[in-house]
Structures are given as C-alpha cells and as structure tokens.
Amino acid sequence: METQEKSVPQTKTPIIDRQQLLAHWQGHRSLTRRVIGLFPDDKLFSFRIGGMRPFGAIIQELLAIAGPGVVGLATNEWNNLDENLAGLDTKEKLLSAWDETTERINEWWPRVPEERFQERITAFGQYEDVGYCTLLYFIDNEIHHRGQGYVYLRYLGVAPPNFWER
Amino acid sequence: METQEKSVPQTKTPIIDRQQLLAHWQGHRSLTRRVIGLFPDDKLFSFRIGGMRPFGAIIQELLAIAGPGVVGLATNEWNNLDENLAGLDTKEKLLSAWDETTERINEWWPRVPEERFQERITAFGQYEDVGYCTLLYFIDNEIHHRGQGYVYLRYLGVAPPNFWER
Numbered sequence: 001m002e003t004q005e006k007s008v009p010q011t012k013t014p015i016i017d018r019q020q021l022l023a024h025w026q027g028h029r030s031l032t033r034r035v036i037g038l039f040p041d042d043k044l045f046s047f048r049i050g051g052m053r054p055f056g057a058i059i060q061e062l063l064a065i066a067g068p069g070v071v072g073l074a075t076n077e078w079n080n081l082d083e084n085l086a087g088l089d090t091k092e093k094l095l096s097a098w099d100e101t102t103e104r105i106n107e108w109w110p111r112v113p114e115e116r117f118q119e120r121i122t123a124f125g126q127y128e129d130v131g132y133c134t135l136l137y138f139i140d141n142e143i144h145h146r147g148q149g150y151v152y153l154r155y156l157g158v159a160p161p162n163f164w165e166r
Numbered sequence: 167m168e169t170q171e172k173s174v175p176q177t178k179t180p181i182i183d184r185q186q187l188l189a190h191w192q193g194h195r196s197l198t199r200r201v202i203g204l205f206p207d208d209k210l211f212s213f214r215i216g217g218m219r220p221f222g223a224i225i226q227e228l229l230a231i232a233g234p235g236v237v238g239l240a241t242n243e244w245n246n247l248d249e250n251l252a253g254l255d256t257k258e259k260l261l262s263a264w265d266e267t268t269e270r271i272n273e274w275w276p277r278v279p280e281e282r283f284q285e286r287i288t289a290f291g292q293y294e295d296v297g298y299c300t301l302l303y304f305i306d307n308e309i310h311h312r313g314q315g316y317v318y319l320r321y322l323g324v325a326p327p328n329f330w331e332r
Contacts (some may be wrong), residue, residue: 014180015187015283016298024302049215052322079211117181133184136190143306144329154216163310163313164303 020111026102026140027166031064031099032146034161035153043089043156055152058145059094067101069138073131074111081124084102126137188275189307194332198228198312199264199329201319207257209322221318225260226312228249229248233267235304238289238299240277247290 043057044152045056055071064083072078088094117131127134150160182190202225206213230249238244254260270304283298293300316326 014179015184016302018181020179023297025315028306049317052317052320052324108240132186133190136182140194140306140309140331143309144313147310147318150310151218151314151317153214154218157216163307 002120006138018109018112018114019023021135022105025135025152026105028139028142028146029066029098029102029105031161031163031166032059032142032149033095034165035146035149036094036098037146038153038158038160039149040093040156040158044091044094045089047152047156049155050082052148053147056089056094058149059098060088062142062145063088063094063097063101065102069106069123069134070108070112073116073121073135074108074113076116076119076121078125081126111154126162167233184275184280187301191301192271194312195264195268195271195304196306197259197329197332198225198307198315198330199261201312201315202260202264203256203330204319204324205257205311205327206322206324209318210254210257210260213318213322218314221315222255222260223268224315225264226254228255228311229254229260229263229267230309231304231318233270235300236271236274236278236287239282239287240274240279241302242282242285242287243293244289246292251331252322 034054036044037106039055043054044120045054048054061083062087065074068081085097085101088097119131119133120128120133123134127137129137153160202210202221205221209220214220215233227249228246234245234247251263254263268301283296283301285297286294287297287300288294289300293303295303319326
C-alpha cells in the first residue's frame with residue numbers, strides 16, 4: 001500500500017483561508033473563556049502545581065499577546081510585550097478583558113495584509129519569525145497553557161469542558 | 167486608530183502552504199518526542215493527576231491518531247480509531263512507534279489531495295468535519311495533551327523543554 005506512486009500534484013489551493021483561520025482562533029479563545037469561567041475564583045491567582053504560574057497569570061499572558069498581537073500583524077508596528085496586567089486580578093476583570101480582545105481581533109483581522117503571513121516579522125520587537133508562524137504561535141501557546149489549566153481544574157475536582165467544544 | 171477604513175482586499179494567497187503545514191506538524195511532534203524522552207520511565211504509565219490518564223496512555227492516543235490519520239486524509243478510507251496500543255508499554259517502544267509515525271506522515275503527506283482540506287470528511291468513520299479542521303484537531307489535540315504532560319513533569323521535578331523549541 002505505502003508506495004510513492006500516487007503522489008498528488010501541488011497547486012495553490014488554500015488549505016485554510018483567512019475567515020477559517022479567524023474562526024479557528026476565536027473558537028479556541030471561546031473554549032479558553034469557558035475554562036476561565038469554570039475556574040474557582042479563590043484559586044485563580046493562587047493555585048499552582050510544580051512551581052508553575054497560577055492560571056490567572058497565564059491568562060494575563062494570553063491577553064498580553066492576542067490583542068496587541070493582532071494589531072501588530074495588521075500594522076507591523078510592535079510594542080514590547082507587556083505582561084504586567086496585574087490590574088486584571090479577578091475572574092470578572094479577566095473575562096471582561098477577554099471579551100474586549102475578542103472584539104479587537106475581529107476588528108483588526110481584516111486589516112492584516114495578505115502578504116504578512118509569509119513575511120519575516122519581528123513580533124513585539126523581539127520574536128523574529130514568518131508571519132504565519134507567529135500567528136500559529138499565538139494560538140498554539142494558548143492551547144498549550146489551557147491544557148495546563150485543564151490539569152489544574154482536574155486537580156481541584158472541576159470537570160473541564162470537552163476539548164472539541166469550541 | 168481603530169477604524170475599518172484600511173480594510174485589506176482578500177485574495178487567494180495561501181496563508182500557509184502544504185510543506186509549511188507539514189513542518190509545523192512535525193515540529194510539534196518533535197517537541198512531544200522530547201517530552202516523552204524526559205519523562206521518568208517508572209512514572210510514564212503510572213503517574214497521574216486528578217484522575218487523568220498517565221502520559222504514556224496519552225501518547226498511545228496520539229499515536230493512534232497521527233499515523234492512521236494521515237493515511238485517512240490521503241485516501242479518505244478510514245478505520246475506526248484504535249487506541250488499544252497496550253503493547254507499547256515502555257518508553258523505548260513509544261519512541262520507536264513515534265519515529266515510525268514520523269516517517270509515515272512524511273511518506274503519506276504528499277498524497278493528501280489538495281481538495282481534501284476543504285472537503286467534509288468523516289475521520290475514523292465517526293468524526294465529521296472539514297478536512298483542515300480534522301488535521302488541525304490532530305495537531306491541537308497533541309499540543310493540548312503535551313501541555314498536560316508539562317504539568318506532570320513539573321510536578322515530578324523535571325524541567326520540560328521550552329515550548330518554542332521545535
């Protein structure tokens with residue numbers, strides 16, 4: 001069965017288009033929002049495993065990346081990454097900031113130039129990579145940290161949402 | 167600043183091409199391989215947090231998906247998902263199966279028809295979705311579970327690899 005004979009010609013049909021990629025990102029963000037919502041309020045900024053950060057601090061990082069990140073992709077003007085969102089110190093504030101970021105992404109996404117995805121960029125003035133890699137990093141980093149949040153929840157006796165519910 | 171005026175026309179330039187997507191997938195798989203390698207042998211099939219599966223069982227799931235998954239994407243012929251890989255019960259066997267899957271993905275990837283990514287498919291005879299969503303699910307599911315593996319490692323006092331090292 002496993003021969004190389006049936007190799008398929010490569011064309012330029014998009015594997016995924018812009019709107020699909022936006023929906024994919026926002027679908028993941030929607031799931032992360034539900035994980036924040038399920039997290040016990042009194043553990044959000046205190047509970048940790050193995051010296052890792054509390055889930056609230058992780059969410060601050062994700063907020064520091066996503067909103068400024070989409071503006072950076074659109075404009076290619078980058079500020080340094082500012083993870084000092086210490087003011088977002090309750091679940092309610094995190095969720096409110098999360099929703100603002102959701103709107104910001106929807107607003108700026110159409111303004112990301114098509115060529116940006118294949119350009120070399122220096123995200124946040126520091127992380128040099130091709131545009132699509134930078135964007136996928138934003139998404140993958142969220143999946144990675146949310147997976148950690150699932151373990152925190154399980155440890156705390158809370159059932160996380162199904163991974164495939166976006 | 168945040169007006170809709172500078173909206174960029176949508177064209178059909180690919181955001182990410184096939185070879186880039188393959189490299190992205192294999193990059194993640196390379197990182198997961200390192201996490202398997204770092205996991206203490208005597209904890210791989212026994213250590214768990216909050217009732218979750220041991221990391222070895224998670225890796226069996228990822229192996230059950232990736233190799234048969236890429237063949238399914240290429241042929242659109244799907245067997246049921248078979249996570250019963252109980253024979254892969256040592257780190258050495260997992261790593262060996264991981265490497266075989268790496269080769270299998272490289273071999274079958276060029277044979278995935280271009281149109282498959284935008285077709286509705288029923289992966290493993292059960293999971294109906296558009297092709298690119300199914301593929302991204304394979305990748306994202308691995309990121310998600312590997313993130314859980316990071317917490318296991320931290321709990322066990324082992325420093326996981328940096329997330330960005332692929």
